[in-house]
Amino acid sequence: xxxxxxxxxxxxxxxxxxxxxxxxxxxxxxxxxxxxxxxxxxxxxxxxxxxxxxxxxxxxxxxxxxxxxxxxxxxxxxxxxxxxxxxxxxxxxxxxxxxxxxxxxxxxxxxxxxxxxxxxxxxxxxxxxxxxxxxxxxxxxxxxxxxxxxxxxxxxxxxxxxxxxxxxxxxxxxxxxxxxxxxxxxxxxxxxxxxxxxxxxxxxxxxxxxxxxxxxxxxxxxxxxxxxxxxxxxxxxxxxxxxxxxxxxxxxxxxxxxxxxxxxxxxxxxxxxxxxxxxxxxxxxxxxxxxxxxxxxxxxxxxxxxxxxxxxxxxxxxxxxxx
DNA sequence: TCCTGTTTATAAAGCC
DNA sequence: GGCTTTATAAACAGGA
Numbered sequence: 345x346x347x348x349x350x351x352x353x354x355x356x357x358x359x360x361x362x363x364x365x366x367x368x369x370x371x372x373x374x375x376x377x378x379x380x381x382x383x384x385x386x387x388x389x390x391x392x393x394x395x396x397x398x399x400x401x402x403x404x405x406x407x408x409x410x411x412x413x414x415x416x417x418x419x420x421x422x423x424x425x426x427x428x429x430x431x432x433x434x435x436x437x438x439x440x441x442x443x444x445x446x447x448x449x450x451x452x453x454x455x456x457x458x459x460x461x462x463x464x465x466x467x468x469x470x471x472x473x474x475x476x477x478x479x480x481x482x483x484x485x486x487x488x489x490x491x492x493x494x495x496x497x498x499x500x501x502x503x504x505x506x507x508x509x510x511x512x513x514x515x516x517x518x519x520x521x522x523x524x525x526x527x528x529x530x531x532x533x534x535x536x537x538x539x540x541x542x543x544x545x546x547x548x549x550x551x552x553x554x555x556x557x558x559x560x561x562x563x564x565x566x567x568x569x570x571x572x573x574x575x576x577x578x579x580x581x582x583x584x585x586x587x588x589x590x591x592x593x594x595x596x597x598x599x600x601x602x603x604x605x606x607x608x609x610x611x612x613x614x615x616x617x618x619x620x621x622x623x624x625x626x627x628x629x630x631x632x633x634x635x636x637x638x639x640x641x642x643x644x645x646x647x648x649x650x651x652x653x654x655x656x657x658x659x660x661x662x663x664x665x666x667x
Numbered sequence: 668t669c670c671t672g673t674t675t676a677t678a679a680a681g682c683c
Numbered sequence: 684g685g686c687t688t689t690a691t692a693a694a695c696a697g698g699a
Contacts, residue, residue: 484689503671527690533673540672550699551671 477515485524485531488514489538493556500541500553503529536560 473481481488492509493501507525511518532538537560541553 486689521691523691523693526692529672530674530691531689548699550669 473514473516474512475515477519480516480520481514485527486535486537489528489531489554490556493554500555502549502553503532503551504549506532506554 473479483491488510489506491513492506495509495513496505506528510528517524532540532554537557539555539557541555543549543552
């Protein structure tokens, strides 16, 4: 099952969707962003670890816009490791093909969302966080904790096991200042998604066990911590859906949720419906986009496929479906 | 002594 | 500017 960290530059994802939808609405064949995309020669020299963050330039190289895109992929949208022993390899996907589906267990949901936009073939750039000690994994520490828990395949694990899994799968933390362990402990204590399970008297060792609170289990999409979907207003008159009013964090790390209403998309003009969908997907962990459908997780606030279908009913036979 | 766990405080970044 | 999220630092207590 794919995973994806909460992206910082979420707006970018919506931009891409809007671009896609715009193509669909205009009834045009999606065009490449840049002719340079058809040439992949530059990729041989491309590395996110390059001392030249701008990457290669010149004929056959990506445009500055595409370089920006790649940087965003590298910093904001790397795929997550599978929540298992084979974790810690991120694949950067560039201008996708519909090859990878959302059910793929080794690639992130972004990789299922983005590549389905019918554009260009996909080169991959692999980031091995397991061996690269210079690059900090782009996953929140809550996500790392969850990955460790899922990788253990145990209902509960100890703090030391979490440490061990993180250092084994993310070399960065092996050489990092030990303060990250303090952060891990802080998160375990503060984040309500994690629950402490006291050790029984017959169980040896220090400390207790930790597990994901079942009440908040849906906060983790395949190991990636995802705060409840909070669809912000992007259009006046529209409020998204937040399925759970409970705060995620306690004390000084408190979090609030806003009361929301299910939008009546059918009552909105086409342009607004398109924006609403884009805004909604902006807050969704992943989505599959193909010529015919947009698929988002079941936890997505919209429950009515008819609503989303109504957002892009032109040109036929294009439809957008929310499962 | 070291590890574990809690609590408080602060900062950066993004969003509204 | 305020709020939220995330990360970091530090102090402290208790247990192995």
